[in-house]
Amino acid sequence: EAGVTQFPSHSVIEKGQTVTLRCDPISGHDNLYWYRRVMGKEIKFLLHFVKESKQDESGMPNNRFLAERTGGTYSTLKVQPAELEDSGVYFCASSQRQGVFNYGYTFGSGTRLTVV
Amino acid sequence: AQKITQTQPGMFVQEKEAVTLDCTYDTSDQSYGLFWYKQPSSGEMIFLIYQGSYDEQNATEGRYSLNFQKARKSANLVISASQLGDSAMYFCAMREGAQKLVFGQGTRLTINP
Numbered sequence: 146e147a148g149v150t151q152f153p154s155h156s157v158i159e160k161g162q163t164v165t166l167r168c169d170p171i172s173g174h175d176n177l178y179w180y181r182r183v184m185g186k187e188i189k190f191l192l193h194f195v196k197e198s199k200q201d202e203s204g205m206p207n208n209r210f211l212a213e214r215t216g217g218t219y220s221t222l223k224v225q226p227a228e229l230e231d232s233g234v235y236f237c238a239s240s241q242r243q244g245v246f247n248y249g250y251t252f253g254s255g256t257r258l259t260v261v
Numbered sequence: 262a263q264k265i266t267q268t269q270p271g272m273f274v275q276e277k278e279a280v281t282l283d284c285t286y287d288t289s290d291q292s293y294g295l296f297w298y299k300q301p302s303s304g305e306m307i308f309l310i311y312q313g314s315y316d317e318q319n320a321t322e323g324r325y326s327l328n329f330q331k332a333r334k335s336a337n338l339v340i341s342a343s344q345l346g347d348s349a350m351y352f353c354a355m356r357e358g359a360q361k362l363v364f365g366q367g368t369r370l371t372i373n374p
Contacts, residue, residue, distance in 0.1 A: 154304075176360065187265075188352060188364040201361060236306060240360075250362065252298070252306035 147171065149253035151237050157259045163225040166256045170219070170239030176200075177220050178240075178250070179212060183233040191235075194220060227260045234258070263288040263357045267365035274343050275373050281328070282338040282368050284353030290314075294356035295336040297327065300367075301349040309351075312336055340370075348372045 150169040158164050170177045179191040191210070192202040196217035205212070209228070214220040224231055234255045264287040274280045286295065297309040312320045312327045320327040328337040340347055348371050354362040 178361065180362075180364075187366045188354075188362075190361040190363070193360050204361070234304070238306075250296075250308065252308075254303065254305040257304070 149237055149239050149251050151235075151253035151256050153256060154254065155257045155259075157261060158227055160229055160260055161226045163223065164227055164258060166222045166224075166235050166258070168220045168222070168237030168239075168253060170237070171241075171251055174239035174241050174251075175217065176240040177214060178238045179220070179222055180236040180238065181233050182236070183230070188236065191222075224258075227258075229260050232258055232260045263290070263293075263355055263363050265353050265355055265363055265365035267353055267368050269368045270366070271369045271371070273371045273373060276345060277342055279339060279341045280343050280347075280370065282340075282351050282353075282370065284336045284338065284365060286334050286336060286353075286355050288334075288355065288357075295327070295329070296354045296356070296362065297325070297336075297338045298352045298354065299347075299349045300352065301346075306352070310338065343372050345372050345374060
């Protein structure tokens with residue numbers, strides 16, 4: 146099966162611009178997660194979708210970040226307007242079901258965002 | 262809140278030697294799951310091994326094993342017979358609450374020939 150796909154793989158934008166990141170989960174995976182790693186720090190949770198609904202968005206840093214998952218398939222994460230501190234690697238992961246302690250998280254390769 | 266600590270920012274190991282990557286965690290939950298991921302230079306996050314809090318046996322997956330010491334709240338990753346391809350970032354993570362993972366800061370492992 147195809148893995149979790151993220152694009153673009155890299156994005157360089159100027160402060161104040163808008164960027165949209167996309168994640169295509171594994172087909173049939175209802176759960177989709179966004180994480181990010183800011184330079185030198187740990188990977189942090191942003192939000193979790195179950196199908197098209199936001200299950201947990203407690204990690205979203207502020208209202209400049211907007212995540213959507215149309216029809217419960219792919220997801221987009223929009224940053225508008227981008228700030229310098231938004232630079233980092235944004236990861237998407239998906240899992241098939243809400244197992245209790247399953248290890249069925251599959252991560253994408255990430256999008257490296259650089260805001261200049 | 263749950264927390265993961267990886268105290269080794271970087272490690273250098275000779276090829277074919279065994280290596281232990283440290284991970285300690287803090288949680289008040291009785292039920293939890295611990296994960297190790299590998300991130301090579303290509304960027305993808307590769308799942309390595311999983312340990313459930315109620316698992317009595319240490320998890321093993323090929324050359325990877327997890328030294329789970331529940332009382333000490335540690336979940337160290339052991340890689341036996343290291344290979345050049347093991348050079349990567351390694352992240353320890355814990356499943357928090359319903360679904361999300363909490364990650365440590367990562368350890369950059371370099372295998373020298």
